[in-house]
Amino acid sequence: MEWYYIPALIGAGILCGFINTLAGSGSLISLPLLMFMGLPANVANGTNRVAILFQNIVGVSSFKQQKVFKIKEGIWLAIPAVIGSILGAILAVNLTEAIMTKMIGGLLVFMFFMILFKPDVWIKGQAGIISSKPTWWQILIFFGIGVYGGFIQAGVGFFLLAGLVLGAGFDLVKANAIKLLIVLLYTPFALAIFIYNDQVYWVAGLILAIGNMLGAFIASRFAVSWGAKFVRIVLLVIILGAAVKLLIF
Numbered sequence: 001m002e003w004y005y006i007p008a009l010i011g012a013g014i015l016c017g018f019i020n021t022l023a024g025s026g027s028l029i030s031l032p033l034l035m036f037m038g039l040p041a042n043v044a045n046g047t048n049r050v051a052i053l054f055q056n057i058v059g060v061s062s063f064k065q066q067k068v069f070k071i072k073e074g075i076w077l078a079i080p081a082v083i084g085s086i087l088g089a090i091l092a093v094n095l096t097e098a099i100m101t102k103m104i105g106g107l108l109v110f111m112f113f114m115i116l117f118k119p120d121v122w123i124k125g126q127a128g129i130i131s132s133k134p135t136w137w138q139i140l141i142f143f144g145i146g147v148y149g150g151f152i153q154a155g156v157g158f159f160l161l162a163g164l165v166l167g168a169g170f171d172l173v174k175a176n177a178i179k180l181l182i183v184l185l186y187t188p189f190a191l192a193i194f195i196y197n198d199q200v201y202w203v204a205g206l207i208l209a210i211g212n213m214l215g216a217f218i219a220s221r222f223a224v225s226w227g228a229k230f231v232r233i234v235l236l237v238i239i240l241g242a243a244v245k246l247l248i249f
Contacts, residue, residue: 013211024157046194050205081146088150
């Protein structure tokens with residue numbers, strides 16, 4: 001690996017970690033860079049999971065340190081997501097990427113207008129529907145998101161946020177923290193598959209992880225100090241950008 005890839009990976013990792021922590025689809029930055037370095041798409045995908053794993057360790061720890069959430073608030077929703085992610089990884093071989101890309105883009109456009117025209121739901125949350133244990137339909141929602149995350153990953157953060165805000169009633173700051181916890185719990189399963197198939201370039205993955213961890217730490221501090229209104233604005237911008245990229249380019 002050439003020396004100049006090191007600052008490039010760290011810089012991309014910072015942006016990726018920041019975006020993933022506040023919204024999602026930060027991998028739209030890191031994956032193209034890894035492939036530009038000459039890594040095959042599957043190796044780039046596996047290598048990127050290393051950075052995502054470390055990013056979420058830092059993000060979850062930072063949110064937990066700031067007392068944004070309690071682990072037990074997310075663990076019950078994480079269980080169906082983890083199970084779903086395993087199924088999604090198994091089904092990945094049948095994925096038609098072109099069709100799914102357009103579907104994701106369309107869903108992101110829909111979510112953009114939901115966040116734009118119903119700001120109070122996303123900023124204040126809905127305390128009345130939060131319970132200590134999830135209902136059957138919440139389990140179904142997060143199982144489905146887990147399946148999606150298992151075989152695609154890109155954009156899963158947006159759908160986790162939608163499930164956590166609209167389906168579980170959390171505000172955006174707490175939802176982001178629990179989102180990171182859920183991804184943290186199912187990422188090792190996906191990463192293990194890539195490792196087993198020798199599709200992880202550890203040097204690039206660990207360097208990228210340095211940036212991702214720094215970006216996640218910065219974003220978690222911004223989220224808490226600036227509040228849900230700031231996170232909503234960031235989320236709108238990133239969703240619109242990701243949707244345009246998926247639908248047009």
